[in-house]
Amino acid sequence: MKRVILLVMLSVMWLFDFSEAQAETVSEKAETKIVKQQLAIKKGQVFSIVAPDTKAGGEDAISEYYQRAFPLAESLGLQRHMSLKVGSTFVGNYHPSGFIFFSWPDQSSENKLTNHAEWSEIKALRPLGWDELKIYSSMAKTDIDITFDSSKFYTLAVAWFNPDKPTDYLTYLDGIEETVESIGGRFILKVHHPRFEAHASPLINPGQITLVEWDSPEGLKTLQQSDAFKQFSPYLTSGVTAFELHNIVPVG
Numbered sequence: 028m029k030r031v032i033l034l035v036m037l038s039v040m041w042l043f044d045f046s047e048a049q050a051e052t053v054s055e056k057a058e059t060k061i062v063k064q065q066l067a068i069k070k071g072q073v074f075s076i077v078a079p080d081t082k083a084g085g086e087d088a089i090s091e092y093y094q095r096a097f098p099l100a101e102s103l104g105l106q107r108h109m110s111l112k113v114g115s116t117f118v119g120n121y122h123p124s125g126f127i128f129f130s131w132p133d134q135s136s137e138n139k140l141t142n143h144a145e146w147s148e149i150k151a152l153r154p155l156g157w158d159e160l161k162i163y164s165s166m167a168k169t170d171i172d173i174t175f176d177s178s179k180f181y182t183l184a185v186a187w188f189n190p191d192k193p194t195d196y197l198t199y200l201d202g203i204e205e206t207v208e209s210i211g212g213r214f215i216l217k218v219h220h221p222r223f224e225a226h227a228s229p230l231i232n233p234g235q236i237t238l239v240e241w242d243s244p245e246g247l248k249t250l251q252q253s254d255a256f257k258q259f260s261p262y263l264t265s266g267v268t269a270f271e272l273h274n275i276v277p278v279g
Contacts, residue, residue, distance in 0.1 A: 062177040062279045064109045066128055068167050073137050074130040076218070076236065078123035078161040088155035095149045103143075104136035105129055111175065111183075111275040119185075119271030121159065121228075126183060126275055134166065154226050161228065163221040163236055173215050173238075175277040180241040187269040188234030195266025196234060202259030203250065210249045211242030234267075 068074050081089070097105070108128040116122050131137040140146055153160050163185070175181065186196050204214060216238035223232045241247060250256050263270070 060279075062277045064111075064175045064277045066108055066171060066173045066175065068108070068128075068130050068171040070167050070170050072130045072132060072167050073134050073164060074128065074167055074171070075162055075164040076221075077127040077129065078121070078163075079125070079127070079157050080121065080123050080159045082154075082156055082158045085156035088152045089157070092149065092152040092156055095145070095152075099143065099145065099149070100140050103139045104132045105140070106131075109175070110278060111181070112278045114274040114276045117182075117272045117274065119269075119273075121161070121271055123159075123161065123273075125278075126273075137164075157226075159225060159227040162224040163218065163233065164224070165218050165221040171216065175240075177277045180244045180246065181275045181277075182239045182241070182247060183273045183275050184235075184237045184239075185233050185271040186235050186237070186267045187231060189266050189268050192265050193234070195262040197266075199259045199262035199266060200235075200237065202262065203253075203255050206253050206255040207239065207246075207250060210253075211246045212250070213240045214238070215240050233269075 097107075106129065108130060110125050110127040112125045113123055188196055200214075207214070214237065216236070218236040220232055220234060221236060223230060
């Protein structure tokens with residue numbers, strides 16, 4: 028109950044905080060060149076979205092982790108695709124620096140890493156380098172081909188479903204999708220029930236990760252002011268036990 032009340036409060040704060048975040052985003056884009064990044068993952072590949080929150084003083088542990096983990100993982104098929112910077116966190120108390128996309132050729136390739144004799148020792152470096160390192164993984168059901176364009180505006184939402192009302196969040200998304208599209212938004216990726224890995228958070232898999240591309244930052248604010256949002260937002264607060272909403276930005 029307390030968590031639901033907190034989410035309602037955060038949703039209200041999101042509306043008031045957005046104008047400032049929007050102004051900063053527009054200002055940044057006016058001063059920087061357009062960046063485009065391609066995310067291409069084939070059906071059947073296992074992909075991961077990594078959201079790091081670096082620990083103060085954790086640089087040495089991170090350096091050692093990178094030096095040991097990546098050569099091993101890459102030898103087994105890991106591919107790093109791209110990273111997106113977090114511009115603002117509108118809802119939620121987790122503030123990662125960005126979201127990084129990786130992929131494996133298949134599940135057996137990833138399993139070779141987790142079963143490797145050195146992996147448990149390497150993985151033990153994570154709490155020394157990061158306050159938290161959230162990793163969401165899933166097998167691609169279809170080909171994923173997304174071009175991220177810094178002239179656009181992107182939001183990434185992570186929703187942990189309320190087990191007492193497991194379909195409410197999907198009702199919320201279905202209810203706003205037509206309005207999102209009418210104001211220049213597109214649902215470009217929905218990851219259902221990703222596997223969740225972390226060292227400082229409860230290991231409860233989220234119900235869905237949702238990526239939306241907007242033609243401009245105004246689209247998100249317009250959505251909040253729409254009749255559809257007012258009608259269906261109660262399903263957002265009743266349908267989740269935890270929720271994060273981030274603005275993400277392609278980086279060169």
